[in-house]
Amino acid sequence: MTVKKPGPLAGCWSVGGLLVSMVAVAVGLSLLEDLGDPWETIAYGLLGVGGLSAAGFAVWRESRKEAVERYRAAIEEAKLDPRERVRMRAEKVRAAFDQAGHLMEELQRDIDAQQAVRDALLAQSEEQERLLEINAQHAEKIRQILLGATEKDASRAKRRDLILFGLGVAVSIPIGVLINLLVP
Numbered sequence: 001m002t003v004k005k006p007g008p009l010a011g012c013w014s015v016g017g018l019l020v021s022m023v024a025v026a027v028g029l030s031l032l033e034d035l036g037d038p039w040e041t042i043a044y045g046l047l048g049v050g051g052l053s054a055a056g057f058a059v060w061r062e063s064r065k066e067a068v069e070r071y072r073a074a075i076e077e078a079k080l081d082p083r084e085r086v087r088m089r090a091e092k093v094r095a096a097f098d099q100a101g102h103l104m105e106e107l108q109r110d111i112d113a114q115q116a117v118r119d120a121l122l123a124q125s126e127e128q129e130r131l132l133e134i135n136a137q138h139a140e141k142i143r144q145i146l147l148g149a150t151e152k153d154a155s156r157a158k159r160r161d162l163i164l165f166g167l168g169v170a171v172s173i174p175i176g177v178l179i180n181l182l183v184p
Contacts (some may be wrong), residue, residue: 077085 080088
């Protein structure tokens with residue numbers, strides 16, 4: 001394995017470096033605004049450049065530190081025996097497969113749990129449908145009973161009305177005849 005030594009500007013333009021540089025330039029420009037004295041302008045300009053340089057140096061130093069650490073880790077790995085490297089990589093692959101196996105078991109448990117919930121919901125749905133069918137049968141029986149009772153009541157009421165009409169006619173005619181005979 002070939003390990004490339006990092007260059008002097010490796011990782012210099014990171015996000016942090018750009019942010020610090022932008023802040024330093026903004027401070028320098030805000031200080032240059034509305035200055036009448038040329039020496040003051042030069043002093044503030046040097047202050048802005050110095051801040052920018054310090055920020056750039058800090059970013060460069062941090063990036064160099066990270067690059068050197070990566071370089072040293074790569075050198076240490078390169079110093080290992082090839083068989084040891086293969087063994088370490090095989091161990092990493094085995095660990096990845098073990099983790100994948102555990103994840104598959106968890107996934108299977110989740111699927112089984114969802115299947116059990118689905119089966120319970122289907123059983124509950126079938127029970128509800130059975131109860132609805134029973135309720136529909138009871139409702140039909142109640143309707144037939146009420147309808148039959150209503151028809152019987154209607155025919156009874158007609159019969160009673162006819163009887164009362166007949167009695168009224170039977171009583172009123174003799175009373176009318178009697179009144180006509182008694183009153184001159």
